[in-house]
Amino acid sequence: MSSALVKTVGYNMQRNRTFNNELMQVTVNMSDGEGRVFRYDIRRNWSDYTWNSHYLNMSNYKDMYSKSTRGENTNKSYQGISLVLQSWTYSILTDTYGDIPYSGSILGRDSLNFEPQFDPQFEIYKDIFDKLDTANAYLATNQAIDPTHDPVYSGNVNNWRRFSNSLYLRLLLRVVHKDEIKEFATRKIQEILETKKAEYPIISKNEESAILRWTGNGAYISPFMLTRVQDFRAVAIAEFFIDFLRDSNDPRLNIPEYGTGNVNRLGIAPISGSYTGVPSGYEPGNEDVTKMSYFYSADQQGGVNSLQKEPLTGMMLNFSEVEFIKAEAILKGIIKGNVRETFYSGVESCIRLWLPNWKGNAQSHLVASDIDWNDNENIEQKMERLHRQKYYALFMVDNQQWFEHRRTGHPILPKGKGLSNNGEMPARMTYPVYVQSTNSKNYRAAIERQGPDEMNTKVWWQKP
Structure with missing residues (x-):
């Protein structure tokens, strides 16, 4: 087993x-x-x-x-x-x-x-x-x-x-x-x-999430540690992933209790004090596109918060995903319930999975960042809002982001001019x-x- x-x-x-x-x-x-x-x-x-x-x-x-x-x-x-x-x-x-x-x-x-x-x-x-x-x-x-x-x-x-x-x-x-x-x-x-x-x-609750937590002992050493550190940090972070976190002041990008200086909970390196990504699907030969933020490797910043040895990367299915499943079932009339409150629970549990001691709450965070739930939107707009957050709940969960995007079309991904396959998601x-x-x-x-x-x-x- x-x-x-x-x-x-x-x-x-x-x-x-x-x-x-x-x-x-x-x-x-x-x-x-x-x-x-x-x-x-x-x-x-x-x-x-x-x-x-x-x-x-x-x-x-x-x-x-x-x-x-x-x-x-x-x-x-x-x-x-x-x-x-x-x-x-x-x-x-x-x-x-x-x-x-x-x-x-x-x-x-x-x-x-x-x-x-x-x-x-x-x-x-x-x-x-x-x-x-x-x-x-x-x-x-x-x-x-x-x-x-x-x-x-x-x-x-x-x-x-x-x-x-x-x-x-x-x-x-x-x-x-x-x-x-x-x-x-x-x-x-x-x-x-x-x-x-x-x-x-x-x-x-988060404590019941299915996660194989890498302790660093015996057989339980993260397989990411088998990747050379220079290769792990060689990959750039995409604009789509980082811009939303940065622009919404997401607490996972900067929580002092989890380190000092610029080391954040997700182990993302800022560039000149800012988190900046690369546009995915850019055209080959475009010299204006340069690598910016990336995931720290285990030998940088003393290995603090590097995903290379992060226990949570052994993610199988977490509480936040369950809450977003419930929210979508409510939204589509499959079950009864308060979709707004369930959406809040999904967002908050996702943040608290990475930041158990976070002092904030989902509603205040979403309102302050102008990304709160909007009851006046149509169902497709609500699905986009829900799956934009679920996208982060599925971070590190095998291929579930891809599966869910294929099922729903959400979140809507920008399409670069350099995409092959006529720009069609496989x-x-x-x-x-x-x-x-x-x-x-x-x-x-x-x-x-x-x-x-x-x-x-x-x-x-x-x-x-």
């Missing part, structure tokens, strides 16, 4: 840093060369990393389930956690590629199935929902587990149950607009948040090239059903 978690979170962090952050204008890996993700110029070999890593590690989660069903080792809590981690990992895979090997995957060793079929994403989601319902029931037994196996919750089974149901909410909201599953997804969101709340506990990663030869029959069936194996082919939940 612990080894598999460290590996999965590490894989997600590396892909978040080099892929999600470039697409979603958190960073700009400046170069005029080919294969620049921030210009939507994505080489097909980028597809291999997530596919190879997560499928390889999935066998650990399935073995974990199998071992916890045998004789004296029978343990419903481990079974439930295994189902949660399988669901979490498969959801990242299917949201990245679309249709994927699912029901027949990881059967090479036991069943000699080396060419698994690709399941339709709709069927994958349905089975994930079944797994999460089963996990909720198993985890309700609260059977003890060894806390040394658990780098996320230190053996707190109830918090694993909260993570499971919060993940359920994330995925339900992703597909609730689809006719094939709308009735079920709507009813299930209502059950989790209204009619059966006691049966489906969710993450309700809708998926292509399948690894070797899959075409090693599993050709099922590969062909998948693209016949889903569409061409290209990055603009929309996955099921993204299609109209």
Whole structure:
């Protein structure tokens, strides 16, 4: 369990840093060369990393389930956690590629199935929902587990149950607009948040967030520490990410209690006393664009607040995301509630996750910064306001910023003149090239059903 978690979170962090952050204008890996993700110029070999890593590690989660069903080792809590981690990992895979090997995957060793079929994403989601319902029931037994196996919750089974149901909410909201599953997804969101709340506990405060916190001891050393310090700080921060924080006087950019001088909580280096980003998607050869602010590496400023060794970078799902899910469900009439107050809770919990001792509050901060909730806006304007803040809640959370942008179109990203792909945000990663030869029959069936194996082919939940 612990080894598999460290590996999965590490894989997600590396892909978040080099892929999600470039697409979603958190960073700009400046170069005029080919294969620049921030210009939507994505080489097909980028597809291999997530596919190879997560499928390889999935066998650990399935073995974990199998071992916890045998004789004296029978343990419903481990079974439930295994189902949660399988669901979490498969959801990242299917949201990245679309249709994927699912029901027949990881059967090479036991069943000699080396060419698994690709399941339709709709069927994958349905089975994930079944797994999460089963996990909720198993985890309700609260059977003890060894806390040394658990780098996320230190053996707190109830918090694993909260993570499971919060993940359920994330995925339900992703597909609730689809006719094939709308009735079920709507009813299930209502059950989790209204009619059966006691049966489906969710993450309700920052302390219950699913985070593998890097302690710096033993195996729990951040994978970012494997990146050379000069490479970590070589990447510029994008205007879209930094300008909003700077212009709204966001407290995460300058809190004296977390350091001195210019070292802020997010470990961002100012330039000449100001936080300045680079426009993403700028044209190659534009000599007016120069690197400005960047993320400090661990050897700068004494390593204070560098994301290279930040415990919070092992982010899986946090309380702020749950609050923004609830706010959107209220906004769209799925559940009842006060969208303004829930929006405030999402903003405040996001700031307090990084700044537990912050003396302010969300409403005062938003009003003072002229970015308060506005009841007079239309639903699309409210969605933009909500997802502009959710964008920061999803900072460091695998590819969730990209997934949410593909689902909603928010937050609206500026489009530079140097973008490839006609300026169209990629809708998926292509399948690894070797899959075409090693599993050709099922590969062909998948693209016949889903569409061409290209990055603009929309996955099921993204299609109209």
